Amino acid sequence: GNPWGYGKQDGPSVWHKNYPVAEGDRQSPIDIVPHQASHDPSLGPIVLNYDKCTSIKIANNGHSVVVEFEDSDDRSVIQGGPLGNPYRLKQFHFHWGGKDCHGSEHTVAGNSYASELHLVHWNAVKYKTFEEAATAPDGLAVLGIFLETGDNHRWLHTITDVLYTVKFKGSVTDFKGFNPKCLLPSSLHYWTYLGSLTTPPLYESVTWIIVKDPIIVSEKQLGKFRTLVFTGEEEDQRTRMENNFRPPQPLKGRKVRSSN
Ligand SMILES: CCCCCNS(=O)(=O)c1cc(S(N)(=O)=O)ccc1C(=O)O
Numbered sequence: 001g002n003p004w005g006y007g008k009q010d011g012p013s014v015w016h017k018n019y020p021v022a023e024g025d026r027q028s029p030i031d032i033v034p035h036q037a038s039h040d041p042s043l044g045p046i047v048l049n050y051d052k053c054t055s056i057k058i059a060n061n062g063h064s065v066v067v068e069f070e071d072s073d074d075r076s077v078i079q080g081g082p083l084g085n086p087y088r089l090k091q092f093h094f095h096w097g098g099k100d101c102h103g104s105e106h107t108v109a110g111n112s113y114a115s116e117l118h119l120v121h122w123n124a125v126k127y128k129t130f131e132e133a134a135t136a137p138d139g140l141a142v143l144g145i146f147l148e149t150g151d152n153h154r155w156l157h158t159i160t161d162v163l164y165t166v167k168f169k170g171s172v173t174d175f176k177g178f179n180p181k182c183l184l185p186s187s188l189h190y191w192t193y194l195g196s197l198t199t200p201p202l203y204e205s206v207t208w209i210i211v212k213d214p215i216i217v218s219e220k221q222l223g224k225f226r227t228l229v230f231t232g233e234e235e236d237q238r239t240r241m242e243n244n245f246r247p248p249q250p251l252k253g254r255k256v257r258s259s260n
């Protein structure tokens with residue numbers, strides 16, 4: 001069976017049993033309270049160099065849909081902002097709800113968005129492998145983008161059109177030539193804080209960079225994510241993949257900083 005999931009028996013409220021760091025001092029996600037974030041003029045802009053990025057495949061890993069990138073060199077990196085050096089793009093994935101009123105992991109003044117996109121990067125300057133970086137306090141940088149329902153997103157169809165090929169856990173499809181820059185809002189103003197992975201093993205290794213402006217996607221596009229299932233093709237139980245988000249965790253005295 002699954003080591004963890006999002007259900008009653010294996011969901012976020014019991015993860016601490018197998019992953020005690022779940023009750024640690026820098027867990028994610030959090031509720032972001034804009035007026036309590038301290039504006040830090042020393043925080044420069046986020047710089048994304050994704051133009052040579054190489055997406056390889058799209059997969060259903062039983063928890064989300066993930067697009068993996070070639071990360072053997074610095075062809076696609078994020079830098080600037082709170083980051084001391086460039087971090088290499090490894091993968092991106094989404095979290096979403098069963099209805100549009102919730103689904104994001106981070107919340108803003110207690111408000112949820114319908115979904116949240118995470119672009120996961122690792123510190124290949126200081127660490128030799130992603131796995132090593134994933135356990136280091138400055139090992140990962142995740143760029144978070146909120147998704148709100150409204151008009152159709154002109155580029156998201158590139159992903160939603162192929163979701164039927166990764167319906168079941170363990171399915172993988174070639175997915176080359178996709179540049180995730182097309183999924184970003186025009187303004188990259190952000191909040192940043194030190195946190196963790198939001199799924200087991202919940203390592204406290206993430207510098208979170210949460211973009212303030214959401215992108216707008218249609219209910220129809222978002223609905224296609226809900227056609228995925230958590231379960232494998234061979235399993236008789238077909239559990240719709242939705243509500244794959246962890247709720248906000250205690251801030252424990254952490255400071256959230258805001259770019260301008
Ligand atoms: C070596 C263990 C690393 C496990 C984390 N892998 S990850 O790609 O950073 C990741 C991050 C996240 S999150 N939500 O960005 O913290 C969720 C899932 C995964 C995943 O494993 O697919």
Ligand SMILES: [Zn+2]
Binds near residue numbers: 093094095118198
């Ligand atoms: Zn995530």
